[in-house]
Amino acid sequence: MAADGRTAAQNAQLALLLEVAGTPKPGNVDREREYDDLRFEHFLAGAVGALPGLERAAAGEPVGEAFEHAVAGMSHQRGGNTQFGALLLLTPLVGAASREELSPDGARAVVEATTVDDAVAFYRAFEHVDVAVADPPAGMETLDVRRGAAAEDAIRERGLTLADVMETSASVDGIAAEWSRGFPRTFRAARSVEPDDGPLTTRASALFLALLASELDTFVRDRHGHETAVEVRDRARAALDGSEAPDALADELVSRGINPGTTADLVAGALFVGLERGLAV
Amino acid sequence: MAADGRTAAQNAQLALLLEVAGTPKPGNVDREREYDDLRFEHFLAGAVGALPGLERAAAGEPVGEAFEHAVAGMSHQRGGNTQFGALLLLTPLVGAASREELSPDGARAVVEATTVDDAVAFYRAFEHVDVAVADPPAGMETLDVRRGAAAEDAIRERGLTLADVMETSASVDGIAAEWSRGFPRTFRAARSVEPDDGPLTTRASALFLALLASELDTFVRDRHGHETAVEVRDRARAALDGSEAPDALADELVSRGINPGTTADLVAGALFVGLERGLAV
Numbered sequence: 001m002a003a004d005g006r007t008a009a010q011n012a013q014l015a016l017l018l019e020v021a022g023t024p025k026p027g028n029v030d031r032e033r034e035y036d037d038l039r040f041e042h043f044l045a046g047a048v049g050a051l052p053g054l055e056r057a058a059a060g061e062p063v064g065e066a067f068e069h070a071v072a073g074m075s076h077q078r079g080g081n082t083q084f085g086a087l088l089l090l091t092p093l094v095g096a097a098s099r100e101e102l103s104p105d106g107a108r109a110v111v112e113a114t115t116v117d118d119a120v121a122f123y124r125a126f127e128h129v130d131v132a133v134a135d136p137p138a139g140m141e142t143l144d145v146r147r148g149a150a151a152e153d154a155i156r157e158r159g160l161t162l163a164d165v166m167e168t169s170a171s172v173d174g175i176a177a178e179w180s181r182g183f184p185r186t187f188r189a190a191r192s193v194e195p196d197d198g199p200l201t202t203r204a205s206a207l208f209l210a211l212l213a214s215e216l217d218t219f220v221r222d223r224h225g226h227e228t229a230v231e232v233r234d235r236a237r238a239a240l241d242g243s244e245a246p247d248a249l250a251d252e253l254v255s256r257g258i259n260p261g262t263t264a265d266l267v268a269g270a271l272f273v274g275l276e277r278g279l280a281v
Numbered sequence: 282m283a284a285d286g287r288t289a290a291q292n293a294q295l296a297l298l299l300e301v302a303g304t305p306k307p308g309n310v311d312r313e314r315e316y317d318d319l320r321f322e323h324f325l326a327g328a329v330g331a332l333p334g335l336e337r338a339a340a341g342e343p344v345g346e347a348f349e350h351a352v353a354g355m356s357h358q359r360g361g362n363t364q365f366g367a368l369l370l371l372t373p374l375v376g377a378a379s380r381e382e383l384s385p386d387g388a389r390a391v392v393e394a395t396t397v398d399d400a401v402a403f404y405r406a407f408e409h410v411d412v413a414v415a416d417p418p419a420g421m422e423t424l425d426v427r428r429g430a431a432a433e434d435a436i437r438e439r440g441l442t443l444a445d446v447m448e449t450s451a452s453v454d455g456i457a458a459e460w461s462r463g464f465p466r467t468f469r470a471a472r473s474v475e476p477d478d479g480p481l482t483t484r485a486s487a488l489f490l491a492l493l494a495s496e497l498d499t500f501v502r503d504r505h506g507h508e509t510a511v512e513v514r515d516r517a518r519a520a521l522d523g524s525e526a527p528d529a530l531a532d533e534l535v536s537r538g539i540n541p542g543t544t545a546d547l548v549a550g551a552l553f554v555g556l557e558r559g560l561a562v
Contacts, residue, residue, distance in 0.1 A: 021312075281358045
């Protein structure tokens, strides 16, 4: 039982909800902006459905299976991929928290303990929902995550654990990078939401903008190319230094369909760490 | 397992979240309006915390205890009373749904089966959070709900079940009236959110306005008096017929601190019934 009477799984669910409630978060669905086919209500239903999978992670079940279960529950709404990346980030953190080791080392230990079965379950998770990902490198087509369960033989032949799979993508995917490096951006970001100064959703929005300005969003890069990812990062910097209005930037990015999902996932992860450390709501 | 893979308890949690996400809902916290000390994030945390109590109701545990547990979980945030009334409405409905009898008769059967222990647990729930209620009638001071567990002897002496307690308040409290009459407004309202025509949170907002225009909100009457409750009802009618702008009315009621909580509770109840009947998110 964490601070404020919530379990680690409940704090992860609350982190998902607080993340989507932060506004403005340029390009993302938030309380005041949504896409016709990806709405605020889809994120609410995603957070409701994900809880049983998060509870499995908290109970010490294998990370891969817990994640797949969370994604399956999340997918019970019509918006499609609402929180796939956020759940991928949260699942090992919930596992670490339930062992009372919510630290970079504790999270790293959860990652290092993953098995080939975890990798297979991770691939299966892609069958529940369409996820935008980059094409695999040449020669790695049999390991394309979009193959889902069909990739099982290729995974087992190579003896890849889920940690190995993440390592392969760490240079191109922001969440895989967190997995492979002890979740440095997540833990650092958690500190920035901890000061108890006003609505938590306002702090979540400020954190989103700071993270967006600090590195390229890999979800934007996969879907819209490197140049757009650079533009988004630079304009987030302009919003931070006051030379661009965050609300106008948010409206524009939504109208262009540019949704910095990886940055939102990091916000959810940071909120979770904060809540576990006693952040009051 | 209900439609879309959600359990009855999960649908109740989702109903709480969809209710608060509907905007505008004149006077209530919604996605675009909040009070300094009662914010959107408090409702999110309330819905997260309430789930274990709702799961007890779904498991067939006594309604009073399940409700008290839900309220205790809801109270783990700093906004105070976020969803007390909504949980009071939802708990027997979840109980009925889990018996596959989610109908006026099924809900009535759950109410009629309540015991003196349920009444005692209901009173205990008032210890977890401050709830605005009317003073009890003369001679009934020992049964003031605000006495919490201290009222136990008075309840047991009189042999009052929770159904009896609700019957006593049915003429002055909108939720107690639902309990005592087979939840007529809730089931009727559920039909109005069922047509699959656009965002569910928009339908929730439209339903809120229609309910507010149809009867006096008893929470407003308790806190602000009969005259204000009449004004709110009449202005909701004006908003419905187009002679007043709903958003401006919402801003004004929030600035005056007039929060039609009972009407919001009914919306949550209606959304739950709709979700159980297959309303897609």
